[in-house]
Amino acid sequence: MSFARVRDQEVALRLLRNIITRGRVPNGLLLHGPAGVGKRLAATEMAKAVNCTGALPGDACDECLSCRKTTHGNHPDVKVIVPSGRTREIKKDDIDFINDLSAYRPFEGERRVFIIQDAERIRVDAQNHLLKTLEEPPSATLFILITEHPRALLPTIRSRCQQLRFGALRPETVVELLTRERDMAPATAEAIASVSQGQMSRALDLVDSEKRDVVMDMARRLGAGEDPMLLSAEFAAHLRVQQEAIKAAVKADFSGRNVDDGTREDREELEEQQEALVAGLIRGEIMEYLYLFQTWYRDAGVHAATGDDSRVLNRDQLEHLGAGGDPWPKLTAIDKAWRYIERNINRDRVLRDLFFALST
Numbered sequence: 001m002s003f004a005r006v007r008d009q010e011v012a013l014r015l016l017r018n019i020i021t022r023g024r025v026p027n028g029l030l031l032h033g034p035a036g037v038g039k040r041l042a043a044t045e046m047a048k049a050v051n052c053t054g055a056l057p058g059d060a061c062d063e064c065l066s067c068r069k070t071t072h073g074n075h076p077d078v079k080v081i082v083p084s085g086r087t088r089e090i091k092k093d094d095i096d097f098i099n100d101l102s103a104y105r106p107f108e109g110e111r112r113v114f115i116i117q118d119a120e121r122i123r124v125d126a127q128n129h130l131l132k133t134l135e136e137p138p139s140a141t142l143f144i145l146i147t148e149h150p151r152a153l154l155p156t157i158r159s160r161c162q163q164l165r166f167g168a169l170r171p172e173t174v175v176e177l178l179t180r181e182r183d184m185a186p187a188t189a190e191a192i193a194s195v196s197q198g199q200m201s202r203a204l205d206l207v208d209s210e211k212r213d214v215v216m217d218m219a220r221r222l223g224a225g226e227d228p229m230l231l232s233a234e235f236a237a238h239l240r241v242q243q244e245a246i247k248a249a250v251k252a253d254f255s256g257r258n259v260d261d262g263t264r265e266d267r268e269e270l271e272e273q274q275e276a277l278v279a280g281l282i283r284g285e286i287m288e289y290l291y292l293f294q295t296w297y298r299d300a301g302v303h304a305a306t307g308d309d310s311r312v313l314n315r316d317q318l319e320h321l322g323a324g325g326d327p328w329p330k331l332t333a334i335d336k337a338w339r340y341i342e343r344n345i346n347r348d349r350v351l352r353d354l355f356f357a358l359s360t
Contacts, residue, residue: 115144202288
């Protein structure tokens with residue numbers, strides 16, 4: 001049933017089922033671990049289970065009205081909070097809203113559930129306001145915080161939540177899901193599973209996009225001595241095409257939110273939300289490209305040092321590894337580019353400097 005959709009997280013799921021079965025639902029849960037391993041799915045299933053009106057012990061029935069509403073995102077007692085604004089943060093106003101709402105009884109269910117995605121993006125002042133509610137929580141409220149970086153949260157926030165760690169998916173699980181959902185050949189699925197490092201969202205993105213092909217092409221051409229200035233310009237142009245596609249998709253997603261009758265402030269807020277979402281998505285895309293560059297040069301260094309094919313992530317590219325000099329300074333340059341992109345330093349400049357470093 002419900003929790004069975006979450007794969008390879010036996011310990012976390014056993015704890016969640018025990019919480020429900022024993023009726024000892026805490027006011028705060030902190031689900032942490034890598035991206036794309038089932039944290040958000042588990043949070044949704046937990047929200048369904050605590051309000052389920054079916055008779056299935058320790059899980060959600062997926063058939064009652066409450067479960068169906070939560071699945072479709074329209075349950076009045078289940079709210080999802082995500083970073084917003086140009087800075088992609090969860091602000092004090094967002095936390096004040098859920099704190100105020102938590103003071104009221106649930107509309108329909110047993111509990112009101114707040115799922116806070118990317119909880120590491122909660123501003124410090126907002127975390128302090130959330131802490132006040134966690135210290136004296138309403139009995140019928142459950143806060144589920146989801147993060148890849150739990151240490152970005154205040155220690156007092158972490159101490160008020162029951163923590164559940166989610167690990168990477170097993171390679172065979174990723175292979176199974178890829179072959180089933182994308183009808184891939186097993187050998188190709190195994191290569192993608194290796195590079196994705198147990199993150200299903202990354203594996204699906206690698207299948208559905210051309211990121212890996214682009215990175216391998218750039219790395220080979222840099223190793224062959226092509227002009228890094230021209231290659232960085234080519235790569236920047238590729239990213240601009242990606243950005244325009246993201247803008248179009250976000251605009252289409254927002255097209256149903258009619259604010260023509262609203263105030264100028266309403267329209268400006270909507271535009272700001274669109275810009276923030278586009279900025280966040282393109283930053284995420286760049287980070288994935290940097291990750292793939294990182295795996296390439298990491299593989300080159302590991303294979304040169306050990307000669308062990310099993311330690312290589314890009315196992316279907318063994319014959320192309322090793323060209324282009326010492327990989328370790330290149331990994332340092334990638335780490336630096338990662339930090340600069342995270343700080344919103346000019347993207348074209350960062351990539352140009354990176355490509356020069358990768359060409360040496």
